[in-house]
Amino acid sequence: MLIEIEDVSYTYLAGSQAANSALSKASLTIDRGEFIALIGPTGSGKSTLAQVLAGLLRPSFGRVIYEGSDIWEEPKLLSKRRSLTGLVFQEPEKQLFEMTVAEDIAFWPKNLGLGAEEITTRAKSALSAVGLDYELYKDRSPFTLSGGEMRRVAIAGILVMNPKVLIVDEPTVGLDHRGRTGLMDKIQKLNQAGTSIVFVSHDMDTVAEYAQRVILINEGRIIQDSSPREVFRNKEMLNKIGLEVPVATEIGARLREVGYHIAPDPVSVSELEAGILASRGESQR
Amino acid sequence: MSGRSLALGQYYAAKSPLHALDPRVKLFLSLTIVTALFFVDNLAVLVGAAFLVPVLASVAKVPFKWVLKGVRPLVFILFFTFLIHLFLTEGATLFAIGPLRATGEGLLKGIFYSTRLILVILFSSFITLTTSPVQLADAIESILSPLKVIRFPAHEIALMMTIALRFIPTLLTEAETIMKAQKGRGANFDSGNILKRARSFIPLLIPLFISAFRRADELALAMEARGYAGGSGRTRLHSLKITPRDVAWLFLGLLIIFSVVGLSWRL
Numbered sequence: 001m002l003i004e005i006e007d008v009s010y011t012y013l014a015g016s017q018a019a020n021s022a023l024s025k026a027s028l029t030i031d032r033g034e035f036i037a038l039i040g041p042t043g044s045g046k047s048t049l050a051q052v053l054a055g056l057l058r059p060s061f062g063r064v065i066y067e068g069s070d071i072w073e074e075p076k077l078l079s080k081r082r083s084l085t086g087l088v089f090q091e092p093e094k095q096l097f098e099m100t101v102a103e104d105i106a107f108w109p110k111n112l113g114l115g116a117e118e119i120t121t122r123a124k125s126a127l128s129a130v131g132l133d134y135e136l137y138k139d140r141s142p143f144t145l146s147g148g149e150m151r152r153v154a155i156a157g158i159l160v161m162n163p164k165v166l167i168v169d170e171p172t173v174g175l176d177h178r179g180r181t182g183l184m185d186k187i188q189k190l191n192q193a194g195t196s197i198v199f200v201s202h203d204m205d206t207v208a209e210y211a212q213r214v215i216l217i218n219e220g221r222i223i224q225d226s227s228p229r230e231v232f233r234n235k236e237m238l239n240k241i242g243l244e245v246p247v248a249t250e251i252g253a254r255l256r257e258v259g260y261h262i263a264p265d266p267v268s269v270s271e272l273e274a275g276i277l278a279s280r281g282e283s284q285r
Numbered sequence: 286m287s288g289r290s291l292a293l294g295q296y297y298a299a300k301s302p303l304h305a306l307d308p309r310v311k312l313f314l315s316l317t318i319v320t321a322l323f324f325v326d327n328l329a330v331l332v333g334a335a336f337l338v339p340v341l342a343s344v345a346k347v348p349f350k351w352v353l354k355g356v357r358p359l360v361f362i363l364f365f366t367f368l369i370h371l372f373l374t375e376g377a378t379l380f381a382i383g384p385l386r387a388t389g390e391g392l393l394k395g396i397f398y399s400t401r402l403i404l405v406i407l408f409s410s411f412i413t414l415t416t417s418p419v420q421l422a423d424a425i426e427s428i429l430s431p432l433k434v435i436r437f438p439a440h441e442i443a444l445m446m447t448i449a450l451r452f453i454p455t456l457l458t459e460a461e462t463i464m465k466a467q468k469g470r471g472a473n474f475d476s477g478n479i480l481k482r483a484r485s486f487i488p489l490l491i492p493l494f495i496s497a498f499r500r501a502d503e504l505a506l507a508m509e510a511r512g513y514a515g516g517s518g519r520t521r522l523h524s525l526k527i528t529p530r531d532v533a534w535l536f537l538g539l540l541i542i543f544s545v546v547g548l549s550w551r552l
């Protein structure tokens with residue numbers, strides 16, 4: 001088990017007039033190689049949970065355990081332990097600050113005191129993991145890049161840590177279709193290479209396409225933690241808290257209503273396609 | 286702002302007659318109170334006036350504890366004031382610490398001056414407790430506006446204050462996020478020598494400035510696009526108007542203040 005959190009609660013501005021309980025009694029575990037989607041309506045606590053998982057927010061109650069040890073028990077080891085996880089914040093391009101792309105990506109390895117050669121190797125592979133060529137980009141100023149490129153560079157600045165768990169908070173917001181699928185495919189490649197992914201998203205179609213496990217959170221509580229199929233089966237409940245089901249699930253249900261024999265609950269477009277083809281084959285026979 | 290706003294200053298949102306009072310009247314009354322407090326030279330009257338604080342708090346529907354919070358940052362100064370008077374006033378010795386002699390007169394004087402200081406703080410804090418910063422900026426613009434004839438930029442100053450106040454919480458939230466993000470990349474903001482520590486803020490400050498400049502740019506464009514062309518000829522949605530109720534409160538306030546001062550001179 002890579003990460004385990006137990007009964008974690010978090011309150012913003014605790015003790016003040018504006019105290020805001022953003023997370024209550026959340027428990028979950030993350031294993032090697034998982035691809036987890038974290039979904040929930042706006043303000044439900046997804047980003048808060050992501051920051052707790054990444055060891056950046058100390059929970060008001062509860063424990064955060066990385067590979068068996070409680071990370072908040074010994075503050076001295078904290079920054080070292082944190083590198084187990086990498087968190088890509090919402091709009092990470094806002095955190096770029098160095099003069100060149102190469103230097104910005106080198107921020108983490110420099111903080112850890114790695115050697116120049118090691119830094120270059122890592123930076124190269126981090127940039128290529130997000131689909132950018134090191135030689136072409138290394139000397140450019142991050143502020144002259146396009147929005148999509150900036151985001152990729154910012155993500156590379158996290159990947160350079162080789163985190164075992166990569167947490168990405170709404171990585172595709174504001175990207176066009178190509179940028180979105182391009183980025184998601186890169187993330188999936190990392191996952192296939194063994195990195196666990198926690199993927200925060202509002203976009204149910206993307207969730208259905210990539211995730212193996214879905215954690216549904218509402219008003220700071222984890223209300224479901226299961227396969228995408230099982231979560232999206234519950235359309236009524238999702239609609240009630242303000243979420244949609246994937247388009248494929250919606251169309252599958254409609255087609256079944258009008259007499260097609262679609263295998264139950266497709267979640268992704270490819271599943272829907274297979275279902276429709278199978279159903280046609282049946283009726284032609 | 287997604288409903289998330291920082292507790293800025295000590296403003297306490299509530300519906301009370303004091304909150305509804307015209308901010309200019311509030312400013313005027315509290316200036317009068319502070320001035321009056323300096324004319325009271327009788328400890329008994331001062332202590333009596335102290336009882337008005339919880340009364341005012343309950344009228345304003347602000348928890349008394351919240352009001353007292355305003356004194357906390359000044360505890361050191363209060364204590365210092367008290368000690369200076371205690372030890373540096375001529376009179377009959379109470380006790381001595383080394384060369385320092387505490388006197389009976391000093392004790393009384395110390396209590397008197399610290400009480401006065403506490404009251405000045407408490408009474409004037411009711412302005413910030415019951416007036417939102419934006420309302421306060423409006424009041425200041427209105428008070429300064431006669432100076433516009435001598436080309437004093439009253440409107441611009443008030444607008445700058447309002448915008449700054451509006452964006453302080455936004456910038457703080459953003460600074461917090463960037464700080465967390467850089468910590469996640471191994472940044473260390475709180476160790477090492479001074480030079481190292483100052484350098485460690487670069488990854489925080491640069492993104493913060495970039496975003497502040499971008500925001501300022503966008504705001505200017507948005508204001509222009511919506512027809513903003515400076516202060517002259519501009520009307521407002523919530524214009525400040527003195528109502529009969531404001532006048533009543535003004536007179537009630539002045540009456541109380543003058544009776545307290547008068548009482549202290551009689552005694």
Ligand SMILES: Nc1ncnc2c1ncn2[C@@H]1O[C@H](COP(=O)(O)OP(=O)(O)OP(=O)(O)O)[C@@H](O)[C@H]1O
Pocket residue numbers: 012013020021022040041042043044045046047048049287288289458461
């Ligand atoms: N820095 C902060 N200070 C105070 N309250 C906060 C802060 N950050 C978040 N909150 C509050 O905590 C709750 C959960 O916020 P969070 O950002 O985790 O939601 P989210 O699920 O990520 O929402 P979104 O989908 O809009 O990104 C919200 O009510 C939010 O207003």
Ligand SMILES: [Mg+2]
Pocket residue numbers: 046047048090169
């Ligand atoms: Mg969020």
